[in-house]
Amino acid sequence: MEWEVVIGLEIHTQLNTKTKIFSAAATAYGADPNTQACAVDLGLPGVLPVLNKEAVAKAAMFGLAVDATINDGSVFDRKNYFYPDLPKGYQISQLAIPIVEHGKLEIALEDGSTKVVGITRAHLEEDAGKSLHEDFDGMTGIDLNRAGTPLIEIVSEPEMSSAKEAVAYMKKIHSIVQYLGICDGNMQEGSFRCDANVSVRRKGEMELGTRTETKNLNSFRFVERAINYEIERQIDVIESGGRVVQETRLYDADDDSTRTMRTKEEANDYRYFPDPDLLPVKLDADLLVQLQEQLPELPDVKQKRFCNQYGLNNDDAEQISASRDMADYFEQVVKYANGEAKMAVNWVSGELSGALNQNNLEIGQTQVSAERLAQLISRISDNTISGKIAKEVFQAMWSSDKTADQVIEEKGLQQILDIGELEAIVDKVVGENPKQAEQYLSGKDKVFGFFVGKVMQITKGKANPAQVNELLKSKLV
Amino acid sequence: MHKLTVAQQAKALAAKEFSSEELVNHYIQRIESHDEQLNSFVTFTPEQAIENAKQADVRGKQGGILNGIPIALKDIFCTDGVKTSCASRMLDNFIAPYDAAVVTKLNQAGAVSLGKTNMDEFAMGSSSESSFYGVVKNPWDTERVPGGSSGGSAAAVAARLAPASMGTDTGGSIRQPAAFCGITGLKPTYGRVSRYGMIAYASSLDQGGSFGITSEDCAYMLQAIAGHDARDSTSVDQPVPDYVAGLNRSIKGLRIGLPEEFFQEGLDAGIAEKIQQACDVLKSLGCEIKPISLPNAKLAIAAYYVIAPAECSSNLSRFDGVRYGYRCENPKGLEDMYLRSRSEGLGEEVKRRIMVGAYALSAGYYDAYYLKAQKIRRLISEDYRAAFNQVDAVLSPTTPTTAFKVNEKSNDPITMYLSDIYTIGVNLAGLPGISLPVGFQQNLPVGMQLVSNYFEEQTLLNLGHQYQQQTDHHLQMPKEFE
Numbered sequence: 004m005e006w007e008v009v010i011g012l013e014i015h016t017q018l019n020t021k022t023k024i025f026s027a028a029a030t031a032y033g034a035d036p037n038t039q040a041c042a043v044d045l046g047l048p049g050v051l052p053v054l055n056k057e058a059v060a061k062a063a064m065f066g067l068a069v070d071a072t073i074n075d076g077s078v079f080d081r082k083n084y085f086y087p088d089l090p091k092g093y094q095i096s097q098l099a100i101p102i103v104e105h106g107k108l109e110i111a112l113e114d115g116s117t118k119v120v121g122i123t124r125a126h127l128e129e130d131a132g133k134s135l136h137e138d139f140d141g142m143t144g145i146d147l148n149r150a151g152t153p154l155i156e157i158v159s160e161p162e163m164s165s166a167k168e169a170v171a172y173m174k175k176i177h178s179i180v181q182y183l184g185i186c187d188g189n190m191q192e193g194s195f196r197c198d199a200n201v202s203v204r205r206k207g208e209m210e211l212g213t214r215t216e217t218k219n220l221n222s223f224r225f226v227e228r229a230i231n232y233e234i235e236r237q238i239d240v241i242e243s244g245g246r247v248v249q250e251t252r253l254y255d256a257d258d259d260s261t262r263t264m265r266t267k268e269e270a271n272d273y274r275y276f277p278d279p280d281l282l283p284v285k286l287d288a289d290l291l292v293q294l295q296e297q298l299p300e301l302p303d304v305k306q307k308r309f310c311n312q313y314g315l316n317n318d319d320a321e322q323i324s325a326s327r328d329m330a331d332y333f334e335q336v337v338k339y340a341n342g343e344a345k346m347a348v349n350w351v352s353g354e355l356s357g358a359l360n361q362n363n364l365e366i367g368q369t370q371v372s373a374e375r376l377a378q379l380i381s382r383i384s385d386n387t388i389s390g391k392i393a394k395e396v397f398q399a400m401w402s403s404d405k406t407a408d409q410v411i412e413e414k415g416l417q418q419i420l421d422i423g424e425l426e427a428i429v430d431k432v433v434g435e436n437p438k439q440a441e442q443y444l445s446g447k448d449k450v451f452g453f454f455v456g457k458v459m460q461i462t463k464g465k466a467n468p469a470q471v472n473e474l475l476k477s478k479l480v
Numbered sequence: 481m482h483k484l485t486v487a488q489q490a491k492a493l494a495a496k497e498f499s500s501e502e503l504v505n506h507y508i509q510r511i512e513s514h515d516e517q518l519n520s521f522v523t524f525t526p527e528q529a530i531e532n533a534k535q536a537d538v539r540g541k542q543g544g545i546l547n548g549i550p551i552a553l554k555d556i557f558c559t560d561g562v563k564t565s566c567a568s569r570m571l572d573n574f575i576a577p578y579d580a581a582v583v584t585k586l587n588q589a590g591a592v593s594l595g596k597t598n599m600d601e602f603a604m605g606s607s608s609e610s611s612f613y614g615v616v617k618n619p620w621d622t623e624r625v626p627g628g629s630s631g632g633s634a635a636a637v638a639a640r641l642a643p644a645s646m647g648t649d650t651g652g653s654i655r656q657p658a659a660f661c662g663i664t665g666l667k668p669t670y671g672r673v674s675r676y677g678m679i680a681y682a683s684s685l686d687q688g689g690s691f692g693i694t695s696e697d698c699a700y701m702l703q704a705i706a707g708h709d710a711r712d713s714t715s716v717d718q719p720v721p722d723y724v725a726g727l728n729r730s731i732k733g734l735r736i737g738l739p740e741e742f743f744q745e746g747l748d749a750g751i752a753e754k755i756q757q758a759c760d761v762l763k764s765l766g767c768e769i770k771p772i773s774l775p776n777a778k779l780a781i782a783a784y785y786v787i788a789p790a791e792c793s794s795n796l797s798r799f800d801g802v803r804y805g806y807r808c809e810n811p812k813g814l815e816d817m818y819l820r821s822r823s824e825g826l827g828e829e830v831k832r833r834i835m836v837g838a839y840a841l842s843a844g845y846y847d848a849y850y851l852k853a854q855k856i857r858r859l860i861s862e863d864y865r866a867a868f869n870q871v872d873a874v875l876s877p878t879t880p881t882t883a884f885k886v887n888e889k890s891n892d893p894i895t896m897y898l899s900d901i902y903t904i905g906v907n908l909a910g911l912p913g914i915s916l917p918v919g920f921q922q923n924l925p926v927g928m929q930l931v932s933n934y935f936e937e938q939t940l941l942n943l944g945h946q947y948q949q950q951t952d953h954h955l956q957m958p959k960e961f962e
Contacts, residue, residue, distance in 0.1 A: 042578060046798040048571065049558045049580060049677040051712050081794050083841070085818055092797020143814075145802065274841035276850060279684035279791055281713050 005206040011161035017194040024153035025052030036146035046090030058153035061185040071106030076283040088132035101126030121160035166230035196221040201233040213247040229254040313344035339377030379407035482640040486697040500548025504533035520632040524595040547590030552645040555596035558677040567611035570825035580677025589704035597632030603681040619958040624883040627657030634661040639961040652903025655915035659878035659927020666698040670910035671716035674709030680795040682788035695944025699723040726938040727945040732766030737871035739774040750921035758918040776859040780905035786853035793837030861909040878915040878927035914940040917953040
């Protein structure tokens, strides 16, 4: 039996405004509980919400980036339900008229083709607080610092057909919101998280299967695993004669499975209605023009430009343009390293990214500036050092503020370029190992590596690999 | 001193005939000796009042328009450091860390608060019987209700326990008690006065306003409280005219419409007669009286009792026992805490409206109730719009009957709701309205309502003032409180 999978994502993106969407309290992450919650966030009686214009501008900017309609006169509604971390007993959201509608996004598929995923809508809303179930001895602590943090909920059309596609879509959105500078993209802190709607149907069936919604997935890996688990689970249910139940599920990262949170019957009736405390959102006449002017080069465009301008292949271009800061850094390196784009990509996404990850740093916090990295790359391309030695130099640069040249000089890492000196070493190695020479000559090509290794051992890696190969080939005849 | 109006007291203070401290002290004594009969105050703050009066005396002529004038605040306006209960057990322990915008403005104008007045719980009611702190009595007949929901503020002014007071009006909650208590009450245009810090009942209808002995006093109060406030998104950024200066304009040539729908069955004949006499006074002042029609007026109560409960069901969700307010003893879990805190903390009428509102908003009923009610609301607004193409003000009784007896209607919510028939449409349309005393029917005050176009409070105050120059109904005082 062949199955078809239908996936739609709802991505909650926290907007990085200084203050909350309806109050003047700060939004910074990590403050002591309830120190960033004012009377409005606490839902005290009599206080009123006032819309943060920066949040509106940021939501509209997202709309522009995904080719969407931006509604003038979007309406805030109240979504009513009781929960201790929801101070007013309702969440201010947008239901009937969201600020952004009818967008689209192109994603790259594994087979190299592309696919356009529709974005149904993106609406503004306020985040809830957090319930802390540990540390309170059977009681629950409430932290309202997050309450009122602005969010856009980005809702896709149910147009993705595998977990991989869903992840590609989510990564693309993640990249765009960071490019736009409207979200810090920090998934661990919950700035970017998603709910996955998944259903399956037999290939050829017209009607959609019953869907489940898996909530609060805060890593790409979890999204992929949760969706794959859900697909398998739903197919199992149907194949064993059961029916998929419409419900909300939770993903458990510990045993990599999803479980029921609440069924449709238990679902809230949110009793949405327009919030009488807020007026429809009027967009200033020139806001969209201004935002359009501020719109940065987006990842897709940048990727294509990198291919054309620097001759990168698609994969490299995609990888390096996924983050705007990384792409900017890359372009700096290329500039200082006289156009060594391929090497720049390898170094930025290789050694540099590795070092950043290891130290849990963002590109903006790098220990090695683009200019310093560019000099290192130049020393490889002018044959002062080999690529292998360069890695050693990079490590030394990372833990100091020395330039590549200073490190090479201090450690005497310049390659041996004197052909006579190197020839003497090669002769010695060949002479001292007649048995291996015989093996090589009798057809065991692998033994060639043994000789290269020996030469490198004696030269401490400073021999130019190409020269060594050439000399060995001329001697082993 | 208590027979003087706010305007007269302001002049006397300016002329140093007496000090604010003396004036405030006088009212403190009156409250102490008379309020036991009325139960019009729930929180009385004499020490703070004296302190503020002394400061007002120091400010002297540098003070604002109400400098040194004592007032009372409906217990729905948050006051920094003084309990704000909304007459509910739910908020019996609630002290706001902020002042309502109206309170800030009154402080800036130099007014001195005597305390917080009793009301229907969360402003839901037309009789001030649903308060957690007990029933408020009408000073004209203490077996009768003062009207509601701002009954405490109205009774206090009628008994001269304060020269002026603040109320809120969601469906008639200023105008109806003003009528029942024989004083002047003004509900401004929706958006004219900031709702910040005013505990919400039905956000799209609630509006703060004032009670005074005279229309002139209401002009003084409105001058102090009107204006744009960035903290309330529904507050309108529109210049505030000089209301006091506008009082003396001639009303000659003003056109006044009598909606035929408001003079039909259900209206007490004695009240109809008083209204007719008032019309004659206005006519003698040069006003043109003509019949008009508000064809959808009869739908107002039905629409109101969907919209107001719908909004209240959501507005009152925050009272959940989690962060402040009443929490039940020994909750067995979250649901038990919600259930019992709200069941025990909220009164019957409040719970009734929450239930009605939640039902009207629920899936499958929303279109039939809430959306339908909103359509009616638009029709009612259009009726008034059409009327104001022909007239400058719409005149009617404020209420179909005079003050009813305590407990007479408290077990019959529908009859109670019908007592707001003339006032509710004004809230649905967001228009300003005033109630003026126009005489007595069996020793109980009768009120007349005037409604004008948006932001034309000055027309109402002007009409009221000119009418009150010719009459003395507003100067009558209940004997026991002279």
